[in-house]
Amino acid sequence: MRSPGSGDPSISLLFVDDEPALLEIGKAFFERSAGFRVDTQETAIDALRLLEMQSYDAIVSDYQMPDMDGIALLRALRERGDRTPFIIFTGKGREEVVIEAFEAGADFYIQKGGDPKSQFAGLERRVRKAVDLHRAERATRESEEKYRTLVDRASQMLFLHDQHGALIDVNQKAIESTGYSREELLSMNVADIDPDVDKRDDKQWIWQEAPVQKEERIFETRHRRKDGSIYPAEVHATRVTIAGEPCILALATDSTSRKQYEAALRESEEKFRGIADNTADTIWIADLNFKIQYISPSVLRMKGFTVEESLAQTIEEKLTPASYAALLDRFNEEMEREAAGTADPDRTVSFETEEYCRDGRTILVENSTRLLRDEEGKPVGILGVSRDITKRKEMERALKNQLDLIDGLFESLPLGVIIMDTDGTILRMNRGVEEITGYSAEEIPTVKDWFLRIYPDPVYRDEVIATWDSDKEEGVGSRECKVTCKDGTVRDIEFHAAFLADGRDIVTISDVTERRRAEEEKERNEYRFSLLANQARAYTWEVDAEGLFTSIGPESEAITGYMPDEIVGKLHFFDLHPEENREEFRRR
CATH class of the missing domain: 3.30.450.20 (PAS domain)
Structure with a gap:
């Protein structure tokens, strides 16, 4: 549905009457006046259909029309929530009609008759007045809704009270934090919520006898919930004037989380100090010129230098020339990214260096670093954690050699x-x-x-x-x-x-x-030999070193009269020969 533009000084008007001539005259009169735009309808039914698609700043309607009269049209609009200013413009002037019109929600009732020019001029004044009043009411209502929305969506508790401490208004956050309903809070005094109000030195500033030189005050206090529990609160109180009366607007924040955070921060700092002083890795803080500001005692185990000796060393004394040059290149690259605004401010930068030890040897060191920043986010220093990876590198090289060997074996x-x-x-x-x-x-x-x-x-x-x-x-x-x-x-x-x-x-x-192929060839050859043996009424056999049969062809039965299973593993080769020849076979 199209509605009039916000802040538009023109007036859109819907004129409903079953007399076409009157509609034409009225439309011409209004549109000659500055700021009117007029649509006309001859029946209330047609007007209702039009109002489903479009809204107007005001409606002027005749009372007596076919199918639906003007008051029925007004009731239909009000029932569906349409609060558009509505003026009855009719020739019927009976008192009961006037009363019915106002009861239905009409803004004005004007009777037709008399000089048309004077009549429409009076109608125009009524339309402008009704529209101005409606717009003012809507603006006030929208302003109140905006105020309540802003107040109730605020992340802080809001308490508005007079200089006697009586609460005038609260927001949703205050209701949720204290556990009281809005009605309960608006019947209470600040002292019912703040048990320390009588103990603080700012009481005079809050109450009516307060001096006027201070307009706001920030302080910490305690609040009591409906269930009797207490929570810490930080309050920002400001003097304001509401309807000519001096009041105090207090924005309060439950500082439980902040208190817990501060306690956790202190504990964290203590833990950090304990970890830094006892960790095997070396933790250090340096300025942007690589001057060490802090270094953990583990540097002694890693490089043989004491904390004092390490703090006195320059970066050139710590690193080999090649590592120092590589470090400068990497640092300049990171600073260029910072200047261009393309770097993640929370990034971790890792790099390896070769560093000198007290005994003259060098070790390989893995460094993980982050930039330290001021409140504006500008880099002011470097936090680093360094670890001796010399042995790890040696193991990695040995492992690589083994993997290369395995890879070579795999391929060969x-x-x-x-x-x-x-x-x-x-x-x-x-x-x-x-x-x-x-x-x-x-x-x-x-x-x-x-x-x-x-x-x-x-x-x-x-x-x-x-x-x-x-x-x-x-x-x-x-x-x-x-x-x-x-x-x-x-x-x-x-x-x-x-x-x-x-x-x-x-x-x-x-x-x-x-x-x-070789196996198949062997099988073919054995098959051929078997065929030859069968054709020659011969049989094949094998014996062990003692002459005991280990295998014999099936053809042996026809020649020897023995079944193969009666020979294999049971008879010797010479057992199949006459007795007079056996001794000779044994000697052989």
């Missing part, structure tokens, strides 16, 4: 190794995988890519995936599959998998193609 293994993550990502593959399959790590970034490239036949691929899932569930670690390499050749690959507890998998692959 005579088989392929694949490490798979829980999400199917291939974390690493060694050169052996590429040598066997022809695919590089970049070409096979995931297990899915592995299956798609290595097993191009979808049917065989599904079989392999199903077997892989089953093996993983059952913990089976070995399997042999036919793999299609990048060059299109198909090779026999032996897989050995280790399923780790964290969900990752390590798989080794070996090319067993040549071994399988």
Whole structure:
């Protein structure tokens, strides 16, 4: 719904009457007057529809109209909360109509008749008066709402009282902090809330006999809640005049948190001193010229210098030339960022230095620093924590050497190794995988890519995936599959998998193609030999060093009359020969 602009001196008017000629005359008269804008409607029903979409500064309506009269229109508007000034302009002058109109909420009642010019001039005066009064009431109401909103949303407690201490007004924060209702507080005196009011030397300033030379006072006191509990409060009291009467406006803050903070700060400072004096790291404070202002006693353990000796040293005496030059470059870079306003004021800057010890050796030191700032946020010093990392650096170098060795071994293994993550990502593959399959790590970034490239036949691929899932569930670690390499050749690959507890998998692959071919060739040769033996009515056998049969072909039954199981492990070779020849076989 469009409403008149705030502060707009013009008046928007809706004129409702079932006489078109009168509407035309009225519209022309008002719009010739300065500041009027007039819309017309011939029925109350049409006026209600228009007022659902648009608002006006005033409404002038006839009383007697078809379908709905002017008073019914007024009641309908008031029922839906529309407080627009409403003037009944009618030819009906009966007393009961006038009374009904004012009871319904009409602002004025004007009877038609007489000279049109005088009649509309009088109507114009009534419209202006009604609009001015409505605007003044609205402004007052808005001002009161703004005042109450500001007061009740204030983060401090507000107490307004006269010079006798009687409370005149309070805000929502005061209600919440004291536990009293607004009505209870407005029936109370400041002394009911402040148990120390009679003990303070500012009582005379607050009460009516106070001297006038001071207009405000800040003091600390205590407040008593409705439940009897006490909390500390900081009060800022100011002299004000309300409706010509001198009053005191007091803004109070529950200082419990501040008191607790101050106590915690003192405790924190004591702890800091204890930590700084006993920590293994060295804590120091320097000005922007790197002159040390404070350094913890741990410097003696770290570098062999006492606190006094360290405070007397210059930065050039502390650092090797290379570290000093690097430090200056880093410091200048940080100061440029400060000047440009692009740096985080709470940032931590870390760097390493090489520093001298009393015994002449140098150590590597890790420094974590922050800028100290004044109340305006300008850098005034540096807070640093330094730690000897010489041994750590030595261990890191040793670890790197070990990792390089392991990495070399990993890459030089005579088989392929694949490490798979829980999400199917291939974390690493060694050169052996590429040598066997022809695919590089970049070409096979995931297990899915592995299956798609290595097993191009979808049917065989599904079989392999199903077997892989089953093996993983059952913990089976070995399997042999036919793999299609990048060059299109198909090779026999032996897989050995280790399923780790964290969900990752390590798989080794070996090319067993040549071994399988040799085995197949051996099987073919054995088969051929067996065919030859059968055709020659011969049989094959093996004996141990003592001549005991360890194996014998099935053809032996037709020749010897013995079943193979009657011979193997039971008879010696010479047992199958005549007795006269056995002794000779034994000698042989």
